[in-house]
Amino acid sequence: MTAISDRPQMLPEQFEEFARHLATTAEGVRPEFINGKPGVKPVPDGDHGRVTQWLLRICIHARPELHLHDPGLKVQGCRGGFARPDGTLADADAFVGQGDWAAADQVLMAAEVTSFDSDTDRRDRVEKPRAYAESGIPVYLLIDRDSAEVLVHSQPDGVRYGTVRTLPFGRIVQLPDPVGISLDTEPLKNWVR
Template identity: 50%
Template sequence: MTVMAERTVQMSVEEFERIAELVERESDAVRLEFIHGRIGIRGMTDGDHSEIIRWLQKRCMRVRADLWLYAGGELGLQVEAYRKGRAKPDAVLAPERTFVGQGDWADPEGVLMTVEVTSYDSDTDRRDREEKPAAYAAAGIPLYLLIDRDHGTVTVHSDPAVDGYRYRQVADFGTKILLPDPVGIELDTEDLKEFVR
């Protein structure tokens, strides 16, 4: 019998950013993140995932024309002061021009809300329900919206603290839920029923 030893390799943020740039330049099918000292890999989104982001963007613009929903996971954010994490949310709500002059991994200052839509992969539980809310709260982002296709729910996390968000509100698809200040938008989630398997 062969015994394999598990080794933990420490990687600097600079090393991660070089690897992420190379991978993403070569493949449109993969996005890399660096949260809690680990590299995470996210595959391509499906059509329903994209429709959910479009749905949210339309509602936000209808009520808050002063904000923009930066969508598609193209915007990277610096999260986690301790481990210098890097995350690519499915969408980011912020005032227009918040990210002017920033590089691939933007400072989260000015971000009002991050959004994740669950994917149908084995890693979504840990990534979207545990690691991402902890990282976004630690970065001081006021709201985290999780659109959970597995459970048919929308969860609004608010009141960020170093150890996570202090408040969570959960609503089933088909009901209304308020995105509290500083966003101040009520969402009617009836349409989300169309975008689940």
């Protein structure tokens, strides 16, 4: 996502209109609005997509009542943010009828896979963990292809996550409740540069 500036440049309502317009004019663009700043998330590369498929298969096998969705989420409560996680674990019907930007109240886990762009550090490692914690999402999973690590954020307190576990690719990662899924991260070594 490329931020346009460090200061808020539009209201959340203006962003929603901007995002609708972008969806009809720019193919493959994923707009976001975090900390009052609009941005555009780049189209993921093939390895990024493969990591997301890997996670989807594990989640469906372990918890068939859930699905790894990809809706836009309303985040950050009263500040009015909008994020597009790479994966959102929730009940299969959690987002039925919610439109372009769904409420985050039924989300068990938000997942992000780092991209190789200039602001992935700020977006995936700083802004999104805070936005997801403020929204009460119980688990934030960051698959960091730069460092070949998996970060599991849990115990949100409404401002930040109280616990962050960092494990290298190749380890078994236990996602805490309410997710309760084990990930064998060995295959992730195949999808990094």
